[in-house]
Amino acid sequence: MQYRRRLRTRIIFSFFLLGFGLTALFAASSIYLRSKLEGQLIESTLQREVDNFVQQVRDNPQGTATFSMLSAKIWSTRNAYKMPLALQNLKTGVYDIEEVDSNGRLHRYKYAIRRDADLVSYVRYDVTSASLSEQRMLLLVAGAIAVFSLLAWLIGIWSSSRVISPVLELARRLRQMVGKENTQQLAPLFPNDEVGQLAAALDDYAARMTQIVRRDREFNADVSHELRTPLAVIRGATELLLANPDITDKMRQRLLRIDRAALQCTDLTTALLMLSRNERGMGSCDISRLVRQLAEANRAHLARKPVEIFVEGLDGVVIEAPEAVLSVAIGNLLGNACKYTVEGEVRCRVETDRVLIEDTGPGLSTEDAERLFERGYRGSSVGNTTGGGIGLSIVRRLCELYGWNVSIAPREQGGAVAVLQFH
Structure with missing residues (x-):
């Protein structure tokens, strides 16, 4: 998840965050230090001036007190009511107070008030200019943050282009190598x-x-x-033996089984070659005729089981695909149904765009239905049956190659139903 963004974007974003973070930290520390030092300076000045003012009055009650940059007044406790209303209830300390002068301009003052047993006094310090300078400083700091962030962003763009250029060149050369047999070393x-x-x-x-x-x-x-050459030899020899009228019925059944096995191996070889090359073969197949042939081949394997195979549905349904591919796909589904049906029936129904194979076997669970087409998965109700669990996996891969859909689901009446859906 953390590598979703492009490498160049991450470099630019990192430079931007670095510039913004350092500038913002510098600005915040500057503002804090300025405010801290300025407040301490003003408060110490006011406190010193008010102490000096009181000392001058005590030393020379008839004289005039002098201040460097402050204004001040003092009253006895009897005349303290003459103080401005805003100051009368304030105790000894330093306060921030805003006042409007006769010209309507707002001024900001710091008042240092001292209350003694016999005297009440204040010293007023005008901090309007300091507040304005603080506002200007804030604007300058904000501008500096914006300028440094923009500079960091531009540096990030420039540096990322320098850093990413070899990677982009490598990607470009890799794209040029796609589909080529002989490629140069990178x-x-x-x-x-x-x-x-x-x-x-x-x-x-x-x-x-x-x-x-x-x-x-x-x-x-x-x-x-x-593989195809010996299979063709086997089928040719089998046909010659079947043409002999003197062979027994038992021998004829065995030869027919050999011929069907050789044909099945030939079809499976063709289908696997198509899967390995990831290419579709050309041809067409009468699906009704093929289903009947596959049903007849499976009947020979069910001689010792009380299971019947029925073929129903439409005739003359033609699918644009090689017969070998359809034989492997439908043969695996039909063989799977016959293998796991102990007794009852297996019905194959041919429709215009699909083949349905229903059985009365033990059925399957929801987990089996979801994983049955995984390579090597044999299901939870395989019993003593043999097999590597790759037949249905081959069916799924053939369907992906030709754009078909295949599924196996439990039936309400028991057993399972396999559906091979064509275009």
């Missing part, structure tokens, strides 16, 4: 840094993938030739 084109190490790793990965693809193609070619 590592010599980049310096021996992080990008160079990534390019070397990609070269190693590409070399290993090339070997895997080459071995896969060689294997496909070998399978296509080395």
